[in-house]
Amino acid sequence: MKGVVTMKLLKEGYKTIEKIAGPLLFVSKVARGGIGEIVKIESNFGEDYGQILQIVDDLCVIQVFGETMGLAPNNTVVWLERDVVKIPLGIALQGRMLNGRAMPIDGEGPISCIEKWAPIQGNAINPWRRKSPHEFIETGISTIDLMNTLVKGQKLPIFTGSGLPADKLAAQIVKYARTPATSADSSPFMVVFAALGITQREASYFREAFRESGSIYRGVFFFNLAGDPSIERILTPRMALTVAEYFAFEKGYDVLVVLTDMLHYCEALREISSAREEIPGRRGFPSYMYSDLASIYERAGCISGIKGSITQIPIVTMPDDDLTHPVPDLTGYITEGQIVMDRELHGKGIYPPIDVLSSLSRLMNKGIGEGSTVPEHRALSDQLYAAYGHFKDLVRLKTIIGEEGLTPTEMSYLSFGEKFESEFVNQGERRRSLDETLEHAWNCLLTLPKDELHRLPVNLIDEVMLKRGTKA
Structure with a gap:
């Protein structure tokens, strides 16, 4: 395997190939072989390399790196390289x-x-x-x-x-x-x-x-x-x-x-x-x-x-x-x-x-958190999970009772879920900075009533609403 292993050709070779099964050679009477050891395989088709996968008594199972098509026990010699793949x-x-x-x-x-x-x-x-x-x-x-x-x-x-x-x-x-x-x-x-x-x-x-x-x-x-x-x-x-x-x-x-x-x-x-x-x-x-x-x-x-x-x-x-x-x-x-x-x-x-x-x-x-991302990272993530999970439950409920059976608060969750998928999840192939991600998260969450944001501190919600000029 030129370019990957350190080559070290030894004079001792083995022609004792018992059988060839797919990418594997079974070679008997091998002395001092090691699992993971690299071998060089010479045949009428040239040279290739392989690796010893298993040793049972003096029988070695060798995985060939190239093709085994055309190889035959009587025209193949296996040389131990005394090295591993490097x-x-x-x-x-x-x-x-x-x-x-x-x-x-x-x-x-x-x-x-x-x-x-x-x-x-x-x-x-x-x-x-x-x-x-x-x-x-x-x-x-x-x-x-x-x-x-x-x-x-x-x-x-x-x-x-x-x-x-x-x-x-x-x-x-x-x-x-x-x-x-x-x-x-x-x-x-x-x-x-x-x-x-x-x-x-x-x-x-x-x-x-x-x-x-x-x-x-x-x-x-x-x-x-x-x-x-x-x-x-x-x-x-x-x-x-x-x-x-x-x-x-x-x-x-x-x-x-x-x-x-x-x-x-x-x-x-x-x-x-x-x-x-x-x-x-x-x-x-x-x-x-x-x-x-x-x-x-x-x-x-x-x-x-x-x-x-x-x-x-x-x-x-x-x-x-x-x-x-x-x-x-x-x-x-x-x-x-x-x-x-x-x-x-x-x-x-x-x-x-x-x-x-x-x-x-x-x-x-x-x-996450203060010193790594933002202090409210965990709370914001938890709130998104909770709201999106409730949205998924309401989608299933809607198929049973219809949209007219939902309360205004439940309808706001449906609006949140659609916005979450179309704006937060669906960002396309462009990169978003963490600040942009936080902005999109708040855009989605503020479609819900303030008293539904149970997992966020009230003072944080008020601060964000004040910055955005949103009515509490």
């Missing part, structure tokens, strides 16, 4: 587009000024040194910034359905996300983006969107295509996170990692598991999928005494919009909340179609 690291990575093997695809030539090569598995963060997430990250999206706030070091997935504009939302977050500068020594901010199993059309959309917005210059971008080998899909998020760890914990950056789509990652995991003839778990996915996903998601966080941080936004497609599907289900257990995209809102032409009632940020309180 990625080149250096400050020159910023602004580069790479494929799933960390090879440049942007036409800018090879990666220069390589500082070191690092294994892509990374090192687990010592729980004793793990620092609680505590600072606000502004995405420019109202439904996230005000109601499901993202915090440095958090893992906040986006759950979407087939056909919903998750790609557009991912590109928008990459373009507009930032950390508000609270002091002169604030950490610089950058994005590491990894697309997994996407089509050529989707890759072209992302590349064009990032170039047009200029966000290409403040990030590192990985593109693994649907036609690439399954093992590459397994390696790509780990490469992206190794780059993120380098910039966060060695260079002091606040790094936002966007991974899309983790369903494709898990399907690749299932494909490899099936080829290894492992006993399947739920819906055919391997039983170890939870720990495998945790090995990716838990690489987010902040470390005490180190300036940088890693924040993750994995995007997960829910087949048939099913939140109980194993991939979103397990993702929800590991991460700290979820942003849920809604098909009904999408059908109304609302973008981004985020269902705030199904969404949650469990670490929101750590990054």
Whole structure:
């Protein structure tokens, strides 16, 4: 795998290939092989590389990075490289587009000024040194910034359905996300983006969107295509996170990692598991999928005494919009909340179609309030949730008793809900600052009678009304 691993050819090779099953080679009588070790595969078709996935006695299961079509036991030699998959690291990575093997695809030539090569598995963060997430990250999206706030070091997935504009939302977050500068020594901010199993059309959309917005210059971008080998899909998020760890914990950056789509990652995991003839778990996915996903998601966080941080936004497609599907289900257990995209809102032409009632940020309180955002942030968010939830209940009631059976107060809630969806949620592709988000929130809430705003301090309501010249 040229450009990714340190090559070290040994004289000892193995021709003892028992069988070839899909992307896997089964090689017997292998001495001193190690799980995760890189191997070089020589055949009549040239050279390729692979990785040892499993060892049972002297039988090695090897995942080939390229095609196995045409390989035969009598014309193939496997060489142990005595190394693991590594990625080149250096400050020159910023602004580069790479494929799933960390090879440049942007036409800018090879990666220069390589500082070191690092294994892509990374090192687990010592729980004793793990620092609680505590600072606000502004995405420019109202439904996230005000109601499901993202915090440095958090893992906040986006759950979407087939056909919903998750790609557009991912590109928008990459373009507009930032950390508000609270002091002169604030950490610089950058994005590491990894697309997994996407089509050529989707890759072209992302590349064009990032170039047009200029966000290409403040990030590192990985593109693994649907036609690439399954093992590459397994390696790509780990490469992206190794780059993120380098910039966060060695260079002091606040790094936002966007991974899309983790369903494709898990399907690749299932494909490899099936080829290894492992006993399947739920819906055919391997039983170890939870720990495998945790090995990716838990690489987010902040470390005490180190300036940088890693924040993750994995995007997960829910087949048939099913939140109980194993991939979103397990993702929800590991991460700290979820942003849920809604098909009904999408059908109304609302973008981004985020269902705030199904969404949650469990670490929101750590990054909001006085000194971070605004003192009334929590109360304002709670009031919006309560009012929108009541609106949803009244919509169902209206279908039973009709509009004429509703009181004037209930009618004001219907006005609020329509305004909330059409003005607050439906912000389009433009970025909103937090101040603009707060302005839109108050525009919606002030359609309700003052005595219905139970979760807001009376003096705050009076102050806002006075500024707006609104009659109490």
